[in-house]
Structures are given as structure tokens and as C-alpha cells.
Amino acid sequence: MRKIGAARIGIGGPVGSGKTALVERLIPALHKRGVDLAVITNDLVTHEDAERLRRTNLLAPERILAVEAGACPHTVIREDPTLNMEAADSLDRDFPDLDLILIESGGDNLASTFSLDLVDYWLFVIDVAGGDDIPRKRGPGVIQSDLLVINKVDLAPYVGVTLAPMIREASAARAGRPVLCTNCRANEGIDAVADALCAAVLYQAA
Numbered sequence: 001m002r003k004i005g006a007a008r009i010g011i012g013g014p015v016g017s018g019k020t021a022l023v024e025r026l027i028p029a030l031h032k033r034g035v036d037l038a039v040i041t042n043d044l045v046t047h048e049d050a051e052r053l054r055r056t057n058l059l060a061p062e063r064i065l066a067v068e069a070g071a072c073p074h075t076v077i078r079e080d081p082t083l084n085m086e087a088a089d090s091l092d093r094d095f096p097d098l099d100l101i102l103i104e105s106g107g108d109n110l111a112s113t114f115s116l117d118l119v120d121y122w123l124f125v126i127d128v129a130g131g132d133d134i135p136r137k138r139g140p141g142v143i144q145s146d147l148l149v150i151n152k153v154d155l156a157p158y159v160g161v162t163l164a165p166m167i168r169e170a171s172a173a174r175a176g177r178p179v180l181c182t183n184c185r186a187n188e189g190i191d192a193v194a195d196a197l198c199a200a201v202l203y204q205a206a
């Protein structure tokens with residue numbers, strides 16, 4: 001069992017919900033809070049998300065590692081997270097002062113969850129364009145994640161979603177555990193997510 005090293009946070013959610021967009025927004029928000037950071041991305045058979053993140057120049061390229069998830073994205077974050085654990089261990093070795101590793105899962109369905117052997121805390125990203133009935137479907141990602149993020153709130157008026165009941169239903173499905181809304185396009189709501197992550201896994205004041 002891991003005794004030392006950076007805190008590990010999983011970021012999961014359906015395809016296209018905005019996981020990479022959230023990571024892109026969280027990097028500067030966490031840097032502003034003094035957090036020493038690295039990222040692991042999981043893609044099916046490419047390094048697409050890692051390459052996209054490297055192009056942003058938000059982090060040194062050696063702080064962004066890619067894991068190829070193969071056919072089942074949830075396998076490498078839940079059933080056999082060895083590849084991700086090895087990637088995180090290598091970041092711990094290369095960057096001894098690292099505070100936090102964000103582990104972005106490949107896009108998957110509402111049933112994807114993270115192994116607690118891999119992460120200390122995980123969040124699940126859904127988006128309003130996926131439908132306001134997602135919280136009612138009570139998938140394990142929605143129910144079990146430490147933090148539920150409802151992204152793309154800017155799109156609500158265009159897809160016929162009223163946000164307040166969606167948030168209410170999500171909170172009820174999660175027995176009151178936290179639900180936060182973001183608009184990654186306009187960088188809105190990101191500070192609250194960064195504060196929640198810092199409060200949950202780091203000792204430093206957010």
C-alpha cells in the first residue's frame with residue numbers, strides 16, 4: 001500500500017462531458033493555490049488527451065503522462081489500475097515535491113468508478129447537454145463519487161434544461177454529498193472545484 005507521495009484524484013465521466021476541459025481549467029487554479037501538480041490521462045488507443053494538454057503549455061510536458069486504456073476505459077481505473085498506479089509512482093519518483101496528481105479517465109458510461117487503491121478522492125463530470133435526467137438514472141459515478149460536477153451549464157437554455165431541479169435531484173441522489181456546477185468554456189465555477197479538491201486531499205488552506 002502507498003504510504004507517501006502526492007495525493008491522487010480521479011476525474012471520470014461520460015464521453016465529451018468536459019473532463020479534459022476541466023483539467024485545463026484546474027491546472028492554473030491549483031497553481032494559484034501553490035499546488036505542485038502533474039496529470040495522467042487515459043485514452044482508448046491514443047495519447048490524444050495528453051497531447052492536447054501538452055499543447056496548452058500549462059504544465060511541463062514531463063508532468064503529463066498518458067496511459068492507453070484499451071477497449072474498456074473503466075478497467076484501468078477500477079478492475080486493474082496497475083498501469084495508472086505505475087504512472088503515478090513514476091511521477092512521485094521524478095517529482096519528489098509533488099502535491100497532487102490528477103488522473104483523468106477515458107470517457108465512459110455512468111457506471112464507471114475509480115478503485116480506491118488508485119485514488120484518494122474522485123470526481124465525476126456530467127454535463128447538462130447529456131440530459132437533465134442523468135442524476136435520476138443513479139449510475140454509480142453519480143452516486144458514489146466524492147464530488148459531482150455538472151459542466152456546460154452555459155448550454156442549459158439551449159438544450160431545454162432547468163438547472164435548479166437538476167441540481168436538487170443530483171443532491172438527493174447523492175444523499176447531500178457535494179454537487180458543483182461549472183462552465184469550463186468561460187472558466188466559471190472552477191475556483192469552487194479547486195477549493196473542494198484542496199480541502200479534501202491537501203492539508204494546506206485552500
Ligand SMILES: Nc1nc2c(ncn2[C@@H]2O[C@H](COP(=O)(O)OP(=O)(O)OP(=O)(O)O)[C@@H](O)[C@H]2O)c(=O)[nH]1
Pocket residue numbers: 013014015016017018019020021022049106107108151152153154155182183184185186
Ligand atoms: N459550451 C461548453 N462547452 C464545453 C464546456 N466544457 C467543455 N466543452 C466542450 O465540450 C467538448 C468536449 O470537451 P472535452 O473536455 O474534450 O470532454 P472530455 O470529457 O474530456 O471528452 P473525452 O475525453 O472524449 O471523454 C469540447 O468541444 C469542449 O470545448 C462548457 O462548460 N461549455
